[in-house]
Amino acid sequence: MPEKKVAGNVQIVLMQERHLDALAELERLCFSQPWSREGLAAEQQDSTACFLVAEWEDTVVGYAGMHCVLDEAYVANVAVHPAFRQRGIGILLMQDLERCAKESGAAFLSLEVRASNQAAQALYQSCGFQELGVRKGLYDSPKEDGFILTKTFS
Template identity: 65%
Template sequence: MSWSVEGVRIVSMQECHLDALAALERLCFSIPWSREGLAAELSEPTACFEVAEYMGQTIGYAGMHVIVDEAYVTNVAVDPNYRRHGAGRLLLQSLERLATQRGAVTLSLEVRVTNQEAIRLYHACGFQEIGIRKGLYEQPKEDGLIMTKVLI
């Protein structure tokens, strides 16, 4: 598949995205969020969820919660057919901008220790490894690498 990140639009998650995002969750994760779980984020005041669209198709999304001066990334997912072309980076940049606007000074996340593709993306976006959460993930059981980025 040939495509360009220049055609990607980043928009705020809305009700119309929920079916596509639930399908993307099932495609990307062993324990996916449900449509209902995603819908609940629409009314959560601490939540910021952004969606990547390409030629009218939802190709990815990322979400976080901002509480006081800390932002925590809960989800980052990009359709495997659209990875490695910059959509994930655009989503993370959008979250960073929104976190800063909401007064956050740090942006943190966890990632499976074996997910080298995601770890490379997070490093490229300025995240640093700060620790391990033993047994964080299920199906399969795996440790989570804690990564953070200082925003100020």
């Protein structure tokens, strides 16, 4: 297990085939309805997708992905391995997604987050996202509302 400070030693790279098994395992660790390896692999073929992986010493410690269509960018997923949370990895991933969104011509970046996921909400707010609405009953396992958060680029 690394010391508390990790972010400076983390590399953010484009998702590749070699990451898929670790990402599928990370999904199972982090989400009640995880994406499959096949679902993650399909994102590699999607021209609207930008999926990034955080690596620490050749170990996958997180990932984030989004889709850009016209001037809209939507975050599909963000996950950081539980043993590596609170070390700046989520911020690094979000900063690189934002860069990718801007390079793709997006006017804003939006996402949804579980109403109970206060840690994720704090991360997104620290990155400049603002709550714009609520999607009632968006999530299952357990059933829960989702907050709509958006960051507009100037």
